[in-house]
Amino acid sequence: MALANIQLTQKDIFEKNFKTGMRGYNQDEVDEYLDKIIQDYETFQKEIDRLKSENERLRQQLSNDSRPQSRSTQQPKEQAAxxxxxxxxxxxxxxxxxxxxxxxxxxxxxxxxxxxxxxx
The missing domain is CATH 1.20.5 (Single alpha-helices involved in coiled-coils or other helix-helix interfaces)
Incomplete structure (x- = not known):
């Protein structure tokens, strides 16, 4: 599963403290952290796209499979007649x-x- 590659949790992002330098936060540390966030978001987006396509495929399969079932559900009605x-x-x-x-x-x-x- 692609979600195993996630490096950060919501809690990690929320609790992250950057060290401050003379001019504020250490820019390299912030850039590294943001790179991890970007990678996670890319992973999430790929997983979302995969799940959407799977969902669409299953919906089509379900609609194709439901047509023969409608015939089989009519048979008991005819038998009950x-x-x-x-x-x-x-x-x-x-x-x-x-x-x-x-x-x-x-x-x-x-x-x-x-x-x-x-x-x-």
Missing amino acids: PAAPAREAQTNHQVNYDILKRLSNLEKAVFGKKFAENDV
Whole structure:
């Protein structure tokens, strides 16, 4: 991995103290430190570019692979379709049974009174 070549951490950069000379910081020391930072940034940029290209490649692969999967996901729906008429038939039978039961109760209510009146 390219990240193994990183020489500095955020903490290293933050805590770096440059020695001061007569005219301020030692310019050679600052230049060396900045060179390390530049190398690290170049390494980071290469790694970022590599990861972007890998990400794009994987996205394309995923989109190409998802097309055949969409066909396979349609197959279970088609297999489940024959079960739907069976459920509808069962529901229709239940509705018919409920209607017959209500009709029977109404007949008992209407004709039951007539039979009771005739017996009196």
